[in-house]
Amino acid sequence: MYSTPPRPDLDELLASMGAAGARICEIDASEAGAGNLSIYVGWDIEVRRRFPIAEGIVLPVPAPALAGRTILVTGSGRRLRQIHQDPEANIGALVVHDDGSTATLHTSPRRLFDRLTSEFNSHLAVHQDQVARRGVDFQAVVHAQPMNLTYLSHIPAYRDTAAINARILRWEPESIVSLSAGIGVLEFMIPGSAELMAANIEGLREFEIVLWSKHGVMARSDLSITRAVDRVEYAETGARYEYMDLVAGGRAQGLTPEEIGAVAREFDIDSRWVH
């Protein structure tokens, strides 16, 4: 996407993380310190002026495809809603060493966290996987905890990829356009575990957003972090309608498969959720 200039600069990337964090909070998808953000930058970018403190760290998983590149990532326990007020206080800039297993973490004197987010292993593994397999030069990853999607994942009948897409893509005509690949459902797994990390990599190869059952979502974008947040918002809006309909006794019709199919044809959308 950004193989040739103009590319976003560090100030723009930090501002976009602030905007993304604020939006995630506006849609109630991140209470207190929940949720986390990261951006992989596949070109040279100078971080030391805004993040002058350097320390060596061992990466939670090997990331050889990211050697020499930079990842901007939120600190553990930081509130997404406050990033925009002071990005350097809430974000670290990680430059991966040539060995692919260690890195230099650059931070600000105003840093308000001890460690990077506890979900960093999942973020890093997705960056490694997508860069190694697809050669992307930019990727944004968002983890959030949108309430309606997460609630639906507590209902066994919804904890299934085909079932949840049939239910949440039927409330707005643009759903099949904006979320044409749909959402992938993962079973409940311990937060931060190697098991979740592996299932998440696999899920994000097929879908641009996956639902971590009884926990939240992870979304990715090759374009921008706000696009990844849009994905969360589209899916969460469908889930909000679905929840509303459950509470109202299931009285609504929703768009029929024929109506969704007609929209998809009109907009030239190829989706496995169109029949």
Ligand SMILES: [Zn+2]
């Ligand atoms: Zn979480």
